[in-house]
Amino acid sequence: MNRSRASVADAPPLVSVLLPAFNAVRTLKAALNSLFVQEATVGCPLPPFEIIVINDGSTDDSAALLETCASENAAQGRLRVVHLPHGGIVAALNAGLAAARGRFIARMDADDTAHPQRLSLQTAHLWSNPDLTLSASLAAFGGDRTTAYGFAHFVDWQNSLQSPEEISRHRFRDTPVCHPTTMFRREAVDRWGPYADGDFAEDWELWLRWLHKGAVMEKLPQTLLVWNDAPDRATRTDRRYTAESCDRLRALWLARHLTRHNPFHPWVWVIGAGRMARRRLAPLWRLGVRPAGYIDIDAKKIGNVVDGVPVLGRQALPEPGRCRVLNALTAHGAAEEAANWLEQRGYSPTDWILV
Structure with missing residues (x-):
């Protein structure tokens, strides 16, 4: 009382x-x-x-x-x-x-x-x-x-x-x-x-x-x-x-955002094919969002297929305005470097999302 x-x-x-x-x-x-x-x-x-x-x-x-x-x-x-x-x-x-x-x-x-x-x-x-x-x-x-x-x-x-x-x-x-x-x-x-x-x-x-x-x-x-x-x-x-709870919460609101703002829904491209990026985004896939491909710069990862999704080099990313990109890199400075790369190649802030 x-x-x-x-x-x-x-x-x-x-x-x-x-x-x-x-x-x-x-x-x-x-x-x-x-x-x-x-x-x-x-x-x-x-x-x-x-x-x-x-x-x-x-x-x-x-x-x-x-x-x-x-x-x-x-x-x-x-x-x-x-x-x-x-x-x-x-x-x-x-x-x-x-x-x-x-x-x-x-x-x-x-x-x-x-x-x-x-x-x-x-x-x-x-x-x-x-x-x-x-x-x-x-x-x-x-x-x-x-x-x-x-x-x-x-x-x-x-x-x-x-x-x-x-x-x-x-x-x-x-x-x-x-x-x-x-x-x-x-x-x-x-x-x-x-x-x-x-x-x-x-x-x-x-x-x-x-x-x-x-x-x-x-x-x-x-x-x-x-x-x-x-x-x-x-x-x-x-x-x-916990990290798992945060991943589920992120996925819920990111899925809602993508449903509203992604003209290519449910497809997205993901920068980052590492284990951490895949773990963070796994709940998003369960909500119906679909990865068209993982983009990475690690030669050991490029060419692999993860759960049916190819891992490709940066040159494979569709042109600006033709895709929605999730920047999922987590290593110190990696997401910032990828953001600079996207900007230099003409991707607008509406083309990609930091996750």
Whole structure:
């Protein structure tokens, strides 16, 4: 049963910050403190905001900490606490959406910290760009780059995608925005739906669904969040974030995109005949998309036939405008090299998709 404790002004806030917490007593206070000290910046006033912490059935001292913080900050009236039985991240986020009163919804996790001007900058970003659905920002990697190189590289990759075009174009590669850095319009939830529960990453599914429906997402160039790499982070421990789950989710929305935009549907050409590329795309073939051929530069692969599909050299790729290409290379720098090769030979951005 939901219990909500709040001391809030009658006027609804402009921004609601959703912060789910499960056994987060070690980091929760720092996360909340970074929100309590939010401030205005030049040309960007601090918006009226509320912080909604959804306690997802914590069994540590998180509940007591939250009650103490709510009492200490009662004068500001910004902190609202919703206690739930443990139901997972999606149930917690959707409970937060149900409780939120703001026109803009900001996300944050209980082990991250926000820059003092985050809310003012992102609110101004959405306010001054009425066609923008979601504002994100760059994220600072809060971990050891030596021991967590893969995640650090992923943060760097996300930070490299800033424009709406870059975010949309890279969305099938991996989730193109850092979830805890986002602020989005409540009307997007009302129009395209809240978080979905299933065997997939709830944030990537939301972005894929919204972008498919026409959402516009952009990142500010500032670093407005420290994204900490906790050892018990869900992406390390939850089966919904496994490679197999990601491959199925990518395939679902890529198949829908191709059905709508590929004039040669169901046929595609694939750059990359390696085991990794074939594994990533196997769920796509099960959804009815058909590979006309694999394109590779490895002489040991060229001439082979994989599940009835030939592996050919680059010269065999149909001319620009006569095929739809999936760039599925995953080795460091390989997809970028293939993209340059495609561009040099006259293939337009609509001729190929990064996956």
